[in-house]
Amino acid sequence: MAEAQRVLGGRYLLKDKVGNGGMASVFRAQDQVLDRTVAVKIMLPQYAGDATFAARFKQEAQAAAGLQSPYIVGVYDWGKDGDTYYIVMEYLRGTDLKSGIRSHGALDPKKVAQIGSQICGALSVAHKHEIIHRDIKPQNIMVLPDGNIKVMDFGIARAKNSHLTQDNNVLGTAHYVSPEQTRGQDLGPTSDIYSLGVVMYECATGRVPFDGDDAISVALKQVNELPVPPSQVNPGVDPALERIILKCMEKDAANRFQTADELREVLNAYAAGRAVDVAEPTHVIAGAVPMGGMGGTETRVMGDATQAMIRPADGAPGSTAAGPRMGVPSPGTRNGNYEEPKKSNRGKIAAAVIGVIAVIAAIAIFASGLFGDSKMVTVPNVINYTKDEAEKTLEAAGFEVEYGTPVTDEEVEKGNVVDQTPDGNREAKEGSTVKLILSKGPEPTEQVEVPNLTNMTREEAESTLTSLNLKAQVHEEANEADEGKVFKQGTNTGEMVDEGSTIEIWVSTGPDTVDVPAITGYTEYDATAALDKAGLAYKVAYDYSDSVGSGLVISYNPGGNVAPGTVIEIVVSQGPKPVEKVNAPYYVGESAATAARDLKALGFAVTIQGPADGVVTAQSASGSLNKGASITLTTQAANSGGDGEGTESGED
Template sequence: MAEQQRLLGGRYLLKEKVGTGGMATVFRAQDQVLNRAVAVKIMLPQYAGDPTFAARFKQEAQAAAALQSPYIVGVYDWGKDGDTYYIVMELLHGTDLKSGVRSHGALDPKKVAQIGSQICGALSIAHKHEIIHRDIKPQNIMVQPDGNIKVMDFGIARAKNSHLTQDNNVLGTAHYVSPEQTRGQELGPTSDIYSLGVVMYECATGRVPFDGDDAISVALKQVNELPVPPSQINANVDGDLERIILKCMEKDPANRFQTADELRQVLNSYLAGRAVDVPEPTRVIAGMAGAGGTEAMRMGDKTQTMVRPTAPGDTASNPVIRPNNQINTSSYDNEKHGMGKGKIAAIAIAIVAFVAIAIFAVSGFLNGGDQKSVPNLLGMGQEAAVASIKSSGFEPGNVNQSYNDQYSEGQVCEQTPDGGKTAAAGSKIDIVISKGPKPIDQVEVPDLSNASDLDEAKKIIENAGLTVGSTTQEANDADEGKIVDQSPKAGEKVDKGSKVDIVVSSGPETDSVPGVVGKTESDATNTLSNAGFSVNVESGGTSDTYAKGYVMKQSPTGTAKKGSTVTIYISEGKDTSSDEVDVDSLGLTGMTAEDAEEAIANAGLKYDPRQQSSSSVEVGNVIKYSPGGKQPAGTVIILYISTGPSE
């Protein structure tokens, strides 16, 4: 029988194949019980008979089923059908991150950070369950149509407390494995963080940090080489994101972020535009300087370190300091002879310097001898700048003020003419004094708790001059779709245009409510209490179906909030009101005894005649009767029959 026509476990009808991995094949299937589409992962036949792989496969299901996160693929069920092991999972729509990067190239830095933050959310849950993923790579990260991600395939993740943890083979893909994983050492959460750093590196640059002809050469580079800083590949990568990525990829696990939560907080701060306090990465591999590293080389007793290039206008905040004996390690080769790139560059610099000197000399000659070099005033205070102008043989000109992000308040940020140029002695030099960075308009963060849904919350944020950041869901007692948290908090003052992250309620956590209709009140109460629900007992009235004392109805059924109250309705038994007789309607008073007895018998009642004297009722007729009103069938009615006046 073809796999596509197979029914696994008497429940999951396999449809078409959607993918094949190293251990299993994945099918789209239909859950015949819950009538929903699912993904079913079936272990490949060559592994099904191997006890080690079978144990690992079952462990995958047990481990993954315990992980509940909006960023982890949900596992619904698992089992064995004959010789076939299978896992039933959430069916995802979208594309894997690897395909996305291949199609679109490098991603926007903010998108890279958002993806990294969501992966951290998945890893945080796994690590708290003592599960290391071991195979974080873009192929295992599904990008959904709404832009959010889900981490897939915990197939080689293994719980620390499992006997399988002693098997330290490198199971991950070489481009993303950590150095310690390559060495076969014990792995911890920081190994997943290293792999996540490689994923973010690839998203930010469009390429992996280390590549080679085979897996072994790539794995060796993970141990022995340093990555090229992402900004040297993609100039759009800013310094904060670069430091975050490179800290994740530190060779020594102790130098990385130590937990997924720690990394997520830093990424969220970066997304919110807040300051990110991450030190510059280590650029020398201990004992390996110059041995394959592209960023550092040891020469004599000094280590020459390449400094990240400073962006235009960033001179003050990120000065590039280069020692006199610094070299370009990427082109240095003491085995080559002749005129290398370094010598060519030196000659070019010498020619430029010679031409500049010649132009300066000719310019001074053509303009007469009364020319002076304009002093460089940038960064000076106003008084010091004026003094320098005068001492250089010039006159102070106009003094203006302007906002400037590069120079601190009170420093010269512009001058005319520029420093280093020549001008006539005694001419004026205009300066502009910095007022510091231009203030960013501050706005108050609105309160989103009263928004009816996510769309309204987004409008409120945008109307306040802010932008919508990440949106996540979490179980909460609030109604589904309500905003239950936000960052920054309502009322905080933030820069205009800052991002506001939103947490949306997915509704309260629910449990299945046991069905107790048909049980006795005692049994029903015990069943519901043991399931974690409170019980409220109400009368359900009469019932022709359920005997007295049995549950005839319950509310709610299906699922309900954990710990909520379930009301059970108890039957009062069958309705017997239709079997009752209205004695008064028989008109017994004044009847002859014979007629009264016949009327009572015809109504399904019984009679008991008794003699009593009466001066007003004719002999042989009914004086009175008891009881009256409505009486059940078979009730004895006492008839008092007149014997005439007493003597």
């Protein structure tokens, strides 16, 4: 694959593609500066040339880079290489939550709470930066090998103060969008909380609360229908967790948990086994007027009634209407069944007609609110137009124009359009307003003078650069300079550079020496291997030793710190020195003086018993003997037949 051979930004070597998204492809890559594996998201070619999408892609990188949390995928860098925009992110090993649910089905309730709590941790950080994720779904939750999670993909995230709008085709997966997101309303933190509620519902039951043949039908259910309580799908879901999930999924955002921190506190309490005080959820949707004989999902007339969502009684799955409740006795009931007051047939017919009219009106009102009934025309794309050109073009197409707060932009010329709402080439109502954002041009960059960093410690140099709004890139290298001191810098002292620039510095690790490994007692093989690994040469000699086993190192020289490549002399034991064998002649009948002299010369210890100048009558040992062995000569006087008297040592 040609793409996989590229090096982006002169730094990131693409290895292999690991995924595709709606706007980008993701590659595993090697950061050649920091020598680490990273994930690189590259905008797809069809979007790279679109100024609106390019602005959104840059915004994603800038927004995500500012989010620091153990539960958010880290963003390290972003840039443009030729016509391609890219984002460099933390590379994760694991599986997405959607795949986990498909493999294992419903999760343990405590695990559901743990996952929900960690997602809250990520959302809390994003929301405090005024960033709404907008696409919380299991596919964007990565489960790591240790069981913790990280939230991914801020591809359609949008800061509250940003005027960039999402592509109409990228509204987030319909199964997880909030009712207000479906209606195209402004979104706040509670929209992400609704989506998280749907994710927890799916974790707890193994299925999504609303499904349909297409995205529109699912989105309509998000607005119109109440979810079947999770315990109806999975009896293992207890009431406390069910109340938490359904409170997150309130149709009216005001009835949900209002912050991720609030929800996280409740989930942590539940996971710890503490009691949680979460009331039965309430829903403000169309008023509960069951259509007799209609069957299926209840249709509700638009109204202001607030209804309590009740856990259905056994045998009444899906029952959610409030007081009187289906399957729950109330005043005026008999045998647990609600009795309608007696009415004439005329009253029943009138009520049915009114009900049908109300339903039709509700559908018409909702449809007109969702899809509109005005003439729809294509919005011209005026990105990079001058203010006057943009106004003339939009007014000629039948649109009103208003302006938002100008923003800085590195690529769009000052005074030109950097963003528009709705996006260009999308349909909008004729006569509606298009909001334009003009560019203030690139952010003016201040310049600073590079200081002299040599002889500073690493900490001093980094602190000095930080105080000047500069960054340090540190290299450690052996040098004659004191250990820990800067001995070289990449940018000359006194040179003027832009604020935010990176200055390379080299810090000494001390003189270029090698520590000789302690190899006494090593085998010759292990000793030479250790010296090879340390970058040292060696010379081997052999000697006898009574204390060191054969083949083991007796000694080495030199030791301590030496220059790389130094020759280390090793002495290896040959074991104890072998004893020399010597032939001892037989001297019986010969002169004792001659015998003693000759045997001493051969290295034997000689003892004479008898006259030293006599004749040898007996010899204690002869033949092949160990050199240094003791030999005793017995003698008698010459020309005497008897035994000699006295004893004389043959030793000098």
